[in-house]
Amino acid sequence: MITNWNIQTIKNEIDKIAFQESNHAMDGYNCWHAKKDLYQILWYIEEKLRKTSKYSNEDEYIKNHRIDEMWAILKNDN
Secondary structure, eight states: OOSSOOOHHHHHHHHHHHHHHHHTTSOOHHHHHHHHHHHHHHHHHHHHHTTTTTTTTTHHHHHHHHHHHHHHHHOOOO
């Protein structure tokens, strides 16, 4: 498979939106606009994931991620 996208570039673009949403120099209108963009991205990805195939190790992959998230919350590393 040829991957013609870059995960880090996508994350960087999402980080730009998240930064604007939490930018204290911006007003609530603009911050809310940025947050709506984040929601639209989330819903778009969720829709795409619902249409994908199921893979044998997928549940374990998701479970491990959630465990890592819980540890980060408990350690307050988030």
